[in-house]
Amino acid sequence: MNAPALPAETAARRRTGGTSARGWVVTGLLLVFMLINFADKAVLGLAAKPLMHDLGLSPEAYGLISSGFYFLFSISAIVVGFVSNRVPTRWILLVLGVIWALTQAPMLGTVGFGAVLVSRIVLGAAEGPANPLAMHAAYKWFPNEKRGLPSALLNAGSGIGVALASPLLTALIVGYGWRWAFFALLVVGLIWSLLWAIFGREGKVAGTASVHATAVKSEVDEPRVPYRRILLNGTWLGGFLAGFAAYWALSVLVAWVPHYLESALHYSTVTTGTLVALPWIASVVFNLAQGALSDRLMRRGVSSRVARGVLGGVAVLISGLAMLLFPHTGGWFQIALLTVAFSLGGVVFALGVTMNAEISPTRQRGAVLSITVGLVTTAGLLAPYLTGRLIQAASSPVSGFTLAFTISGLLSVAGGLLAVFFVNPERTARRLGLRTDRIEVTG
Numbered sequence: 001m002n003a004p005a006l007p008a009e010t011a012a013r014r015r016t017g018g019t020s021a022r023g024w025v026v027t028g029l030l031l032v033f034m035l036i037n038f039a040d041k042a043v044l045g046l047a048a049k050p051l052m053h054d055l056g057l058s059p060e061a062y063g064l065i066s067s068g069f070y071f072l073f074s075i076s077a078i079v080v081g082f083v084s085n086r087v088p089t090r091w092i093l094l095v096l097g098v099i100w101a102l103t104q105a106p107m108l109g110t111v112g113f114g115a116v117l118v119s120r121i122v123l124g125a126a127e128g129p130a131n132p133l134a135m136h137a138a139y140k141w142f143p144n145e146k147r148g149l150p151s152a153l154l155n156a157g158s159g160i161g162v163a164l165a166s167p168l169l170t171a172l173i174v175g176y177g178w179r180w181a182f183f184a185l186l187v188v189g190l191i192w193s194l195l196w197a198i199f200g201r202e203g204k205v206a207g208t209a210s211v212h213a214t215a216v217k218s219e220v221d222e223p224r225v226p227y228r229r230i231l232l233n234g235t236w237l238g239g240f241l242a243g244f245a246a247y248w249a250l251s252v253l254v255a256w257v258p259h260y261l262e263s264a265l266h267y268s269t270v271t272t273g274t275l276v277a278l279p280w281i282a283s284v285v286f287n288l289a290q291g292a293l294s295d296r297l298m299r300r301g302v303s304s305r306v307a308r309g310v311l312g313g314v315a316v317l318i319s320g321l322a323m324l325l326f327p328h329t330g331g332w333f334q335i336a337l338l339t340v341a342f343s344l345g346g347v348v349f350a351l352g353v354t355m356n357a358e359i360s361p362t363r364q365r366g367a368v369l370s371i372t373v374g375l376v377t378t379a380g381l382l383a384p385y386l387t388g389r390l391i392q393a394a395s396s397p398v399s400g401f402t403l404a405f406t407i408s409g410l411l412s413v414a415g416g417l418l419a420v421f422f423v424n425p426e427r428t429a430r431r432l433g434l435r436t437d438r439i440e441v442t443g
Helices: 008-015 019-046 046-055 059-068 073-082 089-102 113-129 130-139 146-175 176-197 209-221 226-232 234-263 269-275 279-299 306-329 329-343 346-360 361-377 378-393 397-422 423-430
Strands: none
Touching: 019 046, 019 059, 019 089, 019 113, 019 130, 019 146, 019 176, 019 234, 046 059, 046 113, 046 234, 059 073, 059 113, 059 176, 059 226, 059 234, 059 378, 059 397, 073 113, 073 130, 073 176, 073 361, 073 378, 089 113, 089 130, 089 176, 130 346, 146 176, 146 279, 146 346, 226 234, 226 361, 234 346, 234 361, 234 378, 234 397, 234 423, 269 279, 269 397, 279 306, 279 329, 279 346, 306 329, 306 346, 306 397, 306 423, 329 346, 329 397, 346 397, 346 423, 361 378, 378 397
C-alpha cells in the first residue's frame, strides 16, 4: 500500500532537513558564536594603546602577543577537525565556547607579558576550530545548493561582532579601563554556552525514508579520497593562496589598524573605535551580497568556478589594490579605501568553505575544512609580529605601517589572480571521482 502523499511544504522541509525552523535556530546561534569569536580577537587591538602603556610593551612585544594567538590556532583547527569526524559538533562547540569565556579571566587581575601571552595562546587554540566547525554544523542542515547564504551569514558574524563590539568595548576601555572589556567578553561567552547547551542540535540533510536511504547509500558508496589529492590540486591551492592573503590582511586589521588610526593618523580613541568598525560593517554587507549572488548564480546553472572561484578571486584582488593605495591618500577617501582593503577580500572565506565542501567526500569534509582553515590562518601567526618588527625598525611609525600594508596588498593581488585562474571545483570533483549531484547526510 502506498504511503499517503505529503503536503508540498512538509515534503520540502523534509528534503532540506527541516531547515525552515530548527536549522535556522541553530544557524542563528552559530552566528552569535562567530560574533563572539571575532570580538575576542578584536579586543586586544582595541586595547592596544593603554595595554602597551600599562605593561610597558614595545611594538615588537605587542606584535608577538598578537601573533601568539595563532601559535596553536592552526594545529588545533586540524586536530579538532579530525575529532569532528567522530564526535558530534554540538558538544565540541560547547567546550570551545566555555574555554573562550574562561581565558578572559586572567586579564581581570594584575598581569604581565607572560600571562597575557599564555591567555592569548590558549584562546587561539580554542578558537582555531571555530569557523570550520560552525560551517560544518550549519551544513548538516542545508544541501549544497543552499549553503551560500548560511556560509555568508556565519562569515558575516565576524563583521557584526566587531561592528557591535568596537564602540561598546571602546567605551568600556575609555570609561573604566581595558580590563572591563575582557570581563564583558567573559560574561557574554558564558551566556552563549548556556544557550547552546539548551538549544544546540545536530542536523541531517535528508528527506523521506526512501531519500534518506538513498543518501546514506550515496555516502557509503562515495570514495574515500587521499587527502593529498584533495589538497594538491588547482582548486584547493588557488583557494588557499587567496584565503591566506585575505587572512593576512584580517590579522593586520585586528592587531594593528586601531593602533595605526591612533598613532599614525592621530584620531582620538573614541573616533578610532568608530572608524575601526567600518571594515567590519562593510564585510557584513559584502558577505551577505556574495551569499545571495553566489546562490543565485548557482541556481541559474552558472558554474561554481565562476560563482565561487572567480567571484572570490576578484574580491581579493580589489582588496589588494585598495591596500596598496590607501596609505598614500588622505581624508575620507583614505578611510574609504582602508575600509575596502580590509573587508571585501574576506568574502573568500565563505566561498572557500563551500568550494572545499564540493571537492571533499562527505565523511572527510570536516577534516578537510579544518585542515584548510588551519593552514590559511598561519598568516595570522606571521603578519602581526612581522608588522611589529617593521614598525619598530622603521624611521617612523608611518613608514613602517606603509611598508606592512604594501606587503599585504601585494599578497592579496597575487592570491586573487591565482584564484581566478586556477579554482575550478566541478572539474576537481570529477577528477576525484565525486558525484557533483550527491545528496549528503552527516551527523
